[in-house]
Structures are given as structure tokens and as C-alpha cells.
Amino acid sequence: MDGYQNRGFLLKQKAFLKLHILHKVEKKNGYGLQILDELRKEFKQFGYSPNHSDIYRILQELTKEGILRREKRLMDGNAEFQEIVVYHLTEKAPEAIVLYKKQMKVELDRCISLLNKTVHDIYG
Amino acid sequence: MDGYQNRGFLLKQKAFLKLHILHKVEKKNGYGLQILDELRKEFKQFGYSPNHSDIYRILQELTKEGILRREKRLMDGNAEFQEIVVYHLTEKAPEAIVLYKKQMKVELDRCISLLNKTVHDIYG
Numbered sequence: 001m002d003g004y005q006n007r008g009f010l011l012k013q014k015a016f017l018k019l020h021i022l023h024k025v026e027k028k029n030g031y032g033l034q035i036l037d038e039l040r041k042e043f044k045q046f047g048y049s050p051n052h053s054d055i056y057r058i059l060q061e062l063t064k065e066g067i068l069r070r071e072k073r074l075m076d077g078n079a080e081f082q083e084i085v086v087y088h089l090t091e092k093a094p095e096a097i098v099l100y101k102k103q104m105k106v107e108l109d110r111c112i113s114l115l116n117k118t119v120h121d122i123y124g
Numbered sequence: 125m126d127g128y129q130n131r132g133f134l135l136k137q138k139a140f141l142k143l144h145i146l147h148k149v150e151k152k153n154g155y156g157l158q159i160l161d162e163l164r165k166e167f168k169q170f171g172y173s174p175n176h177s178d179i180y181r182i183l184q185e186l187t188k189e190g191i192l193r194r195e196k197r198l199m200d201g202n203a204e205f206q207e208i209v210v211y212h213l214t215e216k217a218p219e220a221i222v223l224y225k226k227q228m229k230v231e232l233d234r235c236i237s238l239l240n241k242t243v244h245d246i247y248g
Contacts, residue, residue, distance in 0.1 A: 009137040009172055010235075016133070016242070023246050042245075046238040048133055105247055111134075112239050114170040118140070119232050121166075122147050122225065 010111045011104075017050055018058050019104045022097050025068060031084045032059055059087060067093045134235045135228075141174055142182050143228045146221050149192060155208045156183055183211060191217045 017039070024035050036055045043049065062068040069090050074081045089097075141163070148159050160179045167173065186192040193214050198205045213221075 009140070009174075010134045013133040019246060020242070042241075043238065046234055046241070048238060050133075101246065105243070108239055108243050110170055112236060112243070114167065114172060115232055115236050115239070117166075117170070118144070119229070119236070122143060123229055 010114070011107050013050075013054065014058065015104065015107070017054055018062070019101065021055065021058055021062070022067070022093075022100065025087050025089055026093075026097060029071075029086050029088045031073075031086050032056055033084075035059075035087075063087070066090055067096055134238070135231050137174075137178065138182065139228065139231070141178055142186070143225065145179065145182055145186070146191070146217075146224065149211050149213055150217075150221060153195075153210050153212050155197075155210050156180055157208075159183075159211075187211070190214055191220055 020039055020042075021035060024030060024038065030038075032055060036050065036052060039055070040049050059068065063070055067090060068087045071086045071088060073084055073086050075084045076082075144163055144166075145159060148154060148162065154162075156179060160174065160176060163179070164173050183192065187194055191214060192211045195210045195212060197208055197210050199208045200206075
């Protein structure tokens with residue numbers, strides 16, 4: 001997985017969502033819609049609702065990079081069995097996640113400081 | 125001046141810079157390069173360096189909206205006099221700025237909370 005490089009204005013939405021997705025799959029294997037639903041619930045109070053396509057693009061990228069692997073499973077639906085894709089961590093995932101989380105902590109702290117400075121400078 | 129509307133992911137760079145520019149001109153009339161230099165110095169420790177074109181686009185927009193007015197002035201340069209454009213607040217600026225600052229405070233608080241929640245949830 002590529003390291004995070006921004007050092008621009010605030011952190012990019014994609015990097016932010018990737019962090020949350022990895023953290024979720026780390027705790028519990030899940031399928032795309034489930035991850036999306038959970039994130040939407042968590043961010044709702046902040047007026048932020050991630051897009052379906054953003055989440056799926058990141059899941060796809062992480063799979064391509066060998067951090068996640070897809071497992072097809074049949075889920076009992078209303079009328080018939082539905083095939084869903086459940087995401088798991090791969091063997092190389094833990095190490096990559098530790099590194100990514102470390103980089104993102106620096107980036108999150110940077111952004112929080114920049115915003116706090118603005119509040120302090122402008123609103124005293 | 126249009127009110128700020130985002131309610132998406134984090135606040136937009138343009139809104140952030142507009143807030144800082146208005147705050148600067150409020151304290152002291154200045155010219156574009158001076159404002160850019162000051163902002164770059166202030167944000168340097170956060171690894172953020174706003175672009176020349178971003179600052180000028182915002183100054184132009186605020187002028188068009190009747191919040192700022194331009195005054196041409198001659199500045200003593202190295203070899204010859206150079207014409208610079210100094211920005212002042214217009215009569216209608218103070219009221220618009222009060223409103224904009226109020227909206228941006230809500231937005232800044234929202235973004236800081238979203239980032240703080242992420243740090244809390246992921247890094248404990």
C-alpha cells in the first residue's frame with residue numbers, strides 16, 4: 001500500500017476513508033454496504049455522508065494492492081439467497097496498516113493544528 | 125457575499141483562505157503579494173503553502189462582490205516606482221464579514237470535531 005503523501009491543505013477524503021475502512025475490517029470482516037452504512041451513521045452528526053462509489057473504489061484498490069481479499073458468501077435475503085462479497089485482511093495487511101495508521105496520525109494532527117490555529121487567530 | 129455551504133467532507137480550501145484574507149484586510153489594508161507572504165509564513169509549520177493564483181482569485185471575487193475595493197498605489201521599488209494594488213474593506217464589508225465568520229466558525233468546529241473523533245476512535 002502506498003504511503004500517504006499530502007502536505008497540502010487538509011487531508012484528502014480518500015485517505016481519510018481508507019483509514020476508517022481499514023480500521024473497520026481490522027476489527028470485523030464486513031461487506032461493502034455494511035461498511036458504508038456504519039461510516040454514514042458515525043459521520044452523520046458531522047453532516048458528512050460518504051458516497052457509495054468512494055467506498056467501493058477504495059475497497060477495490062485495497063484488494064488490488066493485496067491488503068484486502070474478497071470472499072463471496074451467500075446471504076439469506078428476503079425472498080432468495082443473495083451473493084455478497086465479504087472483505088478480509090490479507091497476511092501482509094497488518095504491517096501495512098500499522099505504517100499507514102502511523103502516517104495518518106501525523107497528518108490528522110497536522111490538520112487539527114491548522115484548524116485550531118485558525119480558530120485561535122480569528123476568533124481569539 | 126454568498127454564505128458558506130459545504131456540509132460535505134472537510135471545509136474547502138477556498139472558504140478557508142477567504143476567511144483568512146478577510147481577517148487580514150480587516151486588520152490592515154494590504155496588497156496581494158503581502159497577504160500571500162503572510163499566509164505562507166503562518167501556515168509554513170503546517171506544511172501548507174497557498175498558491176499565488178488561489179489568493180488572487182479570491183481577492184478578485186471579493187472585489188467583484190463589493191466586499192473589497194482596489195486602490196492603486198505607487199511603491200518605491202529598487203530602481204523605479206512600481207504600481208501595486210492595495211485592498212480595502214468597502215462600506216458593506218463589516219456586516220458581510222461578521223456573517224461569514226459566524227458561518228465559518230460552525231464549519232471549522234464541525235471539521236475539528238470530525239477529525240478529533242477519528243483520532244479518538246482509531247488511536248484511542
